[in-house]
Structure formats: structure tokens, C-alpha cells
Amino acid sequence: MLDKRSVELHLEEEEEIRGKHVKESFDSQYHCGPLLGSGGFGSVFSGQRLSDGLQVAIKQISSDRVQQWARLPGEVSPVPMEIVLLQRLSEVGGHGGVIRMLDWFDVEGRGFLLVLERPPHCQDLFDFITERGALPEQLALRFFRQIVEALLYMHDHGVVHRDIKDENIVVDTRTLDVKIIDFGSGAPLKETMYSEFEGTRVYSPPEWIQSQSYKAVSLTVWSLGVLLFDMVCGDIPFERDQEIIGATPIFTRRVSKECQSLIRWCLSYRPEDRPTLEEVLSHPWMEGGEVEEEGGDLQEDHSSLPSQSL
Structure with missing residues (x-):
């Protein structure tokens, strides 16, 4: 028969195994x-x-919508891959x-709740571009370098x-710092081919369209x-599968030769x-920041920079 101390130790160990989400x-x-x-x-x-009043974002994931499950050390039950x-x-x-x-929680009846940082003054890049139109190359370079790094x-x-x-x-419209969000389609990195894809088709490469396989870096x-x-x-340059397979972007605005060469x-x-990502970072357009601003087709920088009131 267990004494009181043994029971307490057993309960402590059980709590430790199941993690902090049991405690509070x-x-x-x-x-x-x-x-x-959504x-x-x-x-x-x-x-x-x-x-402390910290502003956060809370992502709710229904268990029946989870595509990939994985295990965390110390957790008894599998959790969405995104959490891992x-x-x-x-x-x-x-x-x-x-x-x-x-933080994250598995809440009965509500699925998984992910507590994420929520930077102030943020707007996603889709809305940022929709409001301002094509970005000046210097601003695009600033965003792009942060994303690649x-x-x-x-x-x-x-x-x-x-x-x-x-x-x-997401873009912090005051500092122009950016962050990558939403790891719902993510996976552990591997050198071999992937045969499943939950991302966005118009951003997917020809090899996925044609053979349903791809490597992570490409x-x-x-x-x-x-x-x-x-x-x-x-x-975006392509809307239809045939355009993706054609892999020939048609530039609708004046874009510097260096920027065009990197895109191509x-x-x-x-x-x-x-x-590779390292080669992207060392491309002349990325390194020099020397941007051709020929003609009047590029928007003025000032019209495309964010308002302080956002």
C-alpha cells in the first residue's frame, strides 16, 4: 500500500509528464x-x-481539421504538427x-488553442499591397531580405x-519589420521528396502541378x-496551372533588370x-540594394510607405 508521500510524488510525476497545460x-x-x-x-x-495585459492572438484549431499529428516530448497524446x-x-x-x-492548450469541446504573439500596428502583406499597389523596389527588398533570412x-x-x-x-507598419505566420501547412524539413501539399496552389511549383512531388528548398x-x-x-504572376507550368512571368510594371533576374x-x-536560399541572399539585387528607378511607371516611395495612423 502506498503511503501519503508516495502518492504525492506519483501525482507530481504525472503532472510533470502531462505538462503545464494540466495545471492552469x-x-x-x-x-x-x-x-x-479564419x-x-x-x-x-x-x-x-x-x-500582465499582453495583447495576443489566439488560434483555434478543430481536431477534425488537423492534417498532420505529431508528438511532443512529455506529452501523452499527439498534437497538431503546427504546435510541434x-x-x-x-x-x-x-x-x-x-x-x-x-503557449498552447487542448481544451475539451474547443479543440487546440495556440497563444501567439500579436505585434502592434500589424497588417498582412496581402492587405498592405492591396491598399498601396506595387511596392517600390527598396521597400520590397527590405521585406524580402527579412523573409529569406x-x-x-x-x-x-x-x-x-x-x-x-x-x-x-505580417508587416509592422511603423517599423517595416515583417514576420512569417501560420504554420498550418508546415512540416519537418527533410532532404527527400514530399508527396503531400496543403499550401496555396497558385504559389506551388510546376513539379507539384505535374507530378505531385517536390523538395523543400525548391x-x-x-x-x-x-x-x-x-x-x-x-x-501574382500565375493564376492557372498552365501558366505555372509555363514558368514565364510577364512583368506588368517597370522592374529593374537585377530584380527581374532574381525572380526568373x-x-x-x-x-x-x-x-538555394543562400544564393538568393547573395544575388546582386539583394546585396547591393542598387535599384534602377527608370521612367515614371514605379509608384513614388512616399505614396507606398505606411501611414503612422495605421
């Missing part, structure tokens, strides 16, 4: 506010941490260009995002080419012809 409920630590937005992988609400990937990045110190997960960090720590697009980048670099085109031209390199039809 979500509702005792956070207030969940209005809906901010998508294929869940809904996002504004929220507040009760202990964000936890992995958090444990290695995080990166300024990647949204940080502060954040992706390099993620890959270095074994995470591939697989859904890089303007809607998954997929990521193709989506970066689509994103950079989107920033400097105001819209990222959008090479053959995956092996695309650059």
Missing part, C-alpha cells in the same frame, strides 16, 4: 476576444494575457522574423513552412519568386535550376 486552464490565464479572421486551418481571435514546429523554433530561441508561440533560420532548425505567400506575412524558392513578383508588380531564377521550371 486556458480561461484562468487568457481572455479571448473578437474574431480576427481560414482552412482554424480561426484566429484577439486575446489578452490576464497576468512552433515549439521547436521557440526552444532554439526564436527569430524576429517568425511569429512566436507563447527567417526562412533560412527555420530550415537550419528543421522546419519547412510550405505556404509562403503575402497573406502569411518549393520554398519558387514561392519566394511568386512573392517577390507580387510585391514589385502588385499581383527563383521561377526556373526545373527545380535543380533554382537558387
